[in-house]
Structures are given as C-alpha cells and as structure tokens.
Amino acid sequence: MALAVLLRTAVCVTGRFPALAGVDLAVAQGEVVVLEGPNGAGKTSVLRVCAGLLALSSGQGTVLGYDLRRDAAALRRRVGMLGHGSALYDDLTVVENVRFGARAAGAELSNLEGALDRLELGGRVRRTPVGRLSAGQRRRVALAVLLTRRPELWLLDEPHAGLDAGARTTLGEIVAEVVAEGATVLLASHEPEVSWPLADRVVSLVGGRVIGARDVRRVSRRAGASDELRAVPGGVHVA
Amino acid sequence: MWRDTVLVAGKDLRIELRSRVVMHQVVPVAVLMLVLFAFALGPDRAPMAQAAPGLFWVAVLFASVLAVQRSFALEAPDGARDGLRLSGLDPAGVFLGKTAAVALQLVVLEVVLTAGVVVLYGSHVRSYGSIVVAALAGTAGLAAAGTLYGALAAGLRVRETLLPFLFLPVAAPVLLAGTRAWQAALGLGAGNVGSAGDPWVRLLLVFAAVYLALGVVIFGPLQEAS
Numbered sequence: 086m087a088l089a090v091l092l093r094t095a096v097c098v099t100g101r102f103p104a105l106a107g108v109d110l111a112v113a114q115g116e117v118v119v120l121e122g123p124n125g126a127g128k129t130s131v132l133r134v135c136a137g138l139l140a141l142s143s144g145q146g147t148v149l150g151y152d153l154r155r156d157a158a159a160l161r162r163r164v165g166m167l168g169h170g171s172a173l174y175d176d177l178t179v180v181e182n183v184r185f186g187a188r189a190a191g192a193e194l195s196n197l198e199g200a201l202d203r204l205e206l207g208g209r210v211r212r213t214p215v216g217r218l219s220a221g222q223r224r225r226v227a228l229a230v231l232l233t234r235r236p237e238l239w240l241l242d243e244p245h246a247g248l249d250a251g252a253r254t255t256l257g258e259i260v261a262e263v264v265a266e267g268a269t270v271l272l273a274s275h276e277p278e279v280s281w282p283l284a285d286r287v288v289s290l291v292g293g294r295v296i297g298a299r300d301v302r303r304v305s306r307r308a309g310a311s312d313e314l315r316a317v318p319g320g321v322h323v324a
Numbered sequence: 325m326w327r328d329t330v331l332v333a334g335k336d337l338r339i340e341l342r343s344r345v346v347m348h349q350v351v352p353v354a355v356l357m358l359v360l361f362a363f364a365l366g367p368d369r370a371p372m373a374q375a376a377p378g379l380f381w382v383a384v385l386f387a388s389v390l391a392v393q394r395s396f397a398l399e400a401p402d403g404a405r406d407g408l409r410l411s412g413l414d415p416a417g418v419f420l421g422k423t424a425a426v427a428l429q430l431v432v433l434e435v436v437l438t439a440g441v442v443v444l445y446g447s448h449v450r451s452y453g454s455i456v457v458a459a460l461a462g463t464a465g466l467a468a469a470g471t472l473y474g475a476l477a478a479g480l481r482v483r484e485t486l487l488p489f490l491f492l493p494v495a496a497p498v499l500l501a502g503t504r505a506w507q508a509a510l511g512l513g514a515g516n517v518g519s520a521g522d523p524w525v526r527l528l529l530v531f532a533a534v535y536l537a538l539g540v541v542i543f544g545p546l547q548e549a550s
Contacts, residue, residue, distance in 0.1 A: 138406055158544070162412025170403025172410070174335070176342040185335050189328070189411035214342070223402075 088147070089114045089238055089269035090135055095144040097130055097293075104130035106293035107144065112271060117264055119280045120273040122290035128273035129169070131290070132240040135271060136166045149237055162190055165236030167244050171227040175216030179206050179226050182215055186230035200232035204255060221247040232259060239263060241272040245279050257283055328417025329424065336425035339398055346429045350390045351436055354383040358440045369446040376445040377506035380437055381499050385466065387433050388495070389488050391426050392470035396478045405478070415544030419471060423539065427467035434459050450511040454525075458505035461528035462498045468535035469494055475546045501527040 090112035097105040105127050112118050120128040133139035135148050137157030146153035151160040173182045183201065187194055201207050204225040210218075215226055224247045231239060239260070245253050260270055260283050274280035281287060281301055289297040340346055361379050365372045399405040408418065438455070441447050449455060473491040477483040505524040 136410055138409060158412075158415075158548075161410050164410065166406075166410055168403050168406060170401070170406070172403040172407025174339055174398065174404060175401070176339045177335070181338065185331070186407070186411065188331055189408075189413050191412065 087114045088112065089116070089149055090271065091145075091147045092131070092134070093145040095131075095134060095146055096142045097134055097139055098142040099130075099139070103142070103293050104139070105134065108290070108293065108295055110288065110295060112269060114269050115264055115267055116285045117260060117270040117272065117283055119277075119284040119287045120271065120290055121275070121277065121280075121287055125292075126290040127293040128290055129242050130293070132166065132168075132242050132271060132273055135238070136164050136240050137161050138166075163236055164238045164240060165190075165231040165234050166240040166242070167224075167227050167231060168242050171215075171223040173215045173223060173226055173230075176214055178212050178214055179218070179229075180211045182226055183229045183233055187233040190234045190236070192234045194233065196233045196235060197229075200229040203232065203259075204229045204252070219247075221249060221252065224248055225252055228256065228259070235263070235266075235268070237268055239268055239270045239272075241270065243274055243276075244272060245274065245276050253279055325414045325417045325420070328414045329420040332413065332418050332421025333424040333428075334421075336395060336398060336422060337428065340394075340425070340429060345394055346391055347432070350387050350394070350429075351433050353390070354387040354433055354437055355440055357383045357386070358437065358444055362444045372445040373447050373510075374512060376441045376447045377510060377512065378499075378503045379445075380434075380441050380506065381462070381502040383437055384430065384434060384462070384502075385492065385495055385499055388426070388430055388466040388470050389491060391429050391433075392467075392474040392491070393484060393487055395422050395426050395471065396474045396483070399478070409547060415547055416540040418547070419475075419539040419543035420536075422474075423464075423467045423471045423536070426471060427463050430463045430467060431460070434463065447510050449509065451509045454509035454522075455506055458502055458509065458525050458528060461525060461532050462502040462505075465498050465528060465532035465535055466495055468532060468539050469498075472535060472539045472543065472546070475543055497527060497531055501525070501531070 088111055090110060092108050092110040095105050095108040096103055108127065108131060110131065120131060122128055130139060134141060134146060134153065137148070137153060137160045140157070141153055148160055149163050151157070177185065180201065183197055184194060187197060201211055206225055206229055210222070215223060218226065244256055248256060264270060272280055272283065285300070285302050287299050287301050288295055358379060361375070362372060365375060399408055442449070470491055473487060473494065477486045477490060501524040505522060505528065508522070
C-alpha cells in the first residue's frame, strides 16, 4: 500500500531544544494513526512537520508524495489541520469562515451546507460571528472547514478537546467516512477512550522519539477497547 | 494569484466592515492630528495652508502604520496565521490582497483628510487630477511597503514597536514626494505639477512599483521565516 507519510530520522529543532529528536514514522494511505505520549513528547511537532508548517532540521520526510524540504508549500493545499487554535476569524460569521477556508484551498462549496448541518451549525448559528461562539462550537466550525475542504490527509491535534458527547460521536463518524473515501488521518490525543477506537494503529512518542507502535485494529473495534489496550503488556502506554 | 488576491482582500475588508477598527479608531486619530496641528500653527491661515501638504502626508504615513498593524493582527489570534499558510493560498496573492485592503482603507482616510485640509487649513486645490494621481501612487507604495514590513514583523513579540522603526524610514521618499507633488497641485510650490510626468509623481510611481514587485517575490519566504 502507498505511504501517505514517511519520516526518516526526522529532527526538528525549535529554539534550544529539539522538538523531534529522530522520528521514524510511516503511515499508509487510508490509515488512522493515533499519536500518544506525555506533554512535550513531540505529537504536535509531528503534525506540524507533516503539514509543512515546521521545517526539518535534519532527516527526510515525504507526505502525500511531496518532499517536505522542497515542496512543503505545494503540499499544504492537500492537507487539512485542526490545531490547538481553530484558525478562524472572530468577526466573520460561521458560514463566511467555512466558505473562506474552502475557497482558499480551492475546494468546491458543494459540501458546505451538509458540513454545517452535520456539525449542528445550521439555523441562526451559521450567521453568528465566530467570536461569539463557545470553544466547542469554534472547534465544530474548524471541523466544518475541513469537512468542506475534504483534504487527503487530516492532521488532528487533540480534536476531542472542548467537544460535547454528540460532537465527539460525529467526529468519529467523520473520521470513519473520510477514511472510507481514501483519506488518511493522523491524530494526536491524550484521550485514549475516545481516540483509540478510531485508530488502526497507536504510535507512542516520548522525548521527540517514537518508542513503540501497536496495531489496534482488532482490539479497538470492540466494546471496551481502551480498557483492553491499557492491559496489553508492552502496549501503548509507556512510562 | 488574482483569485487569491480578491479572496484575501475581500476577507480583510469584510472584517473591517464588521469591526470598523480602522474607520472608528485610525481615521479619528488622523483627523485629530490635523486639528492639533491647526491649533499649533495658530489662527493665521497662510502658514497653515503652506504646511497642509506635509501634514496631510504625515497623517497618512502614521495612519498607514496602524492600518498595517491591524491587517496582520487579524491573523494573530487562534492560529489564524497557520491557517492562512495551510490554506494553500498563493503568497503573492496574499500579499496583493492585504496590500489592496490596506490601500482601500487609506484611500477612504485620505478623502476625509483632504476634506479636513480644505476646511481647516483653507487649502485650494488647483488640480484635482494631480492630487488624485499623487495620492493613489503614494497610497499604493505605502500599502505595499507596509504590508511587506508587516509580514517581516508579524511573527515577533515586539511587532507593534518594531514595525514603525522598520517602515517609517523606508517610507520617507513617499512623504517627501507626496508633499512636493501636493504642494504643486495646491499651487504652493514651483513648477507645473501633478501629471504623471512630474518627477515627484514619477518617484511615487516607481516606489509603488518597486515595493509591489518586491512583495510579490519575497512575501512567501518572509511568511515562512517569520
């Protein structure tokens, strides 16, 4: 199967300390990979490198066939990222933000209404300036932008943060749907109970390095998956 | 590139129409400058009329710093700068779009200031065509240079104080040429002026062309580095 992401000994130094200290990671097209690890492990940095937002100091990287050192700018139109911030404009309404995000990426607007309805952003909310929305609603708007854009690689950084139970369920459905359509999802999360059931594989990071990976396909699709995963000797939780 | 230019300019102008930060804060500050200078120069209209072109361009120059800062402040919160980079927009289009939005806001400001100069300072416009050409060329240059230096300062914590230090010395030729062109257009200086053939207007046009071209080429690398 073709690889969507391939990082080889990826080192990324920001400031005085390396954010990534030699990451090796391969993600197949259509795969859902969860990155887990303690704070400062390098999860967000991996996502930013894959988005072409953070340059490699050394090592090699290819994302969707683009060389990260040469073609990062060209890559970005095909990647969608939900970061810590929602990357929205407070003074624009919900629908204006989604429309701008989609048009900027050169996407059709045919998915726009469906995306807004699906994330419960229809009715009066769609005409509300984003600055007046709650953190969870802003997160939904950012997801609506991605859903309208339909990128080939979804980079989700703590996507469940701030979402209520209903929206978390919707997020899971969206991930399953876009993966069925051939997209790839790389997801950083501190919440195994909601993120692992979505995953094909969990990759553990500590100190800017990958220290383990585990196939969770069979486990994660059963009820109580997260409890079972925690009990696996040498599993994804590494002290 | 042009599609992205329209998209970014439309977005910035729509935000300004909603927030009215430039219209409600920058324009009053610029008008206040004219009023305060009028007080400082005294009741005699002759020195006021003589100083009017220079004061007009000083007010526009300082207002352009505020407008550029506002333009980049739109992308400061909530990861919007990363969002703009990730959107895949052509950096040249982003530059031209932001420049166009700043320029349009400055044009509105200049209309208000021109009325202020005529009313407060008793200036008589001899050639409307001349002041329009000089104002448009100067505005394009200020907006382009300001957007370029705004991008340079955007990622820094000291951006608010750094931008004037970087931008104002560079914009000095616009102040000089704009003032001279307006002096002639108001019948205050020597020579016939205002046409595109006038040396000061030509300087304004060259300044604008250089910074527009420079911005199209280097805005992308600046955006990546800042």
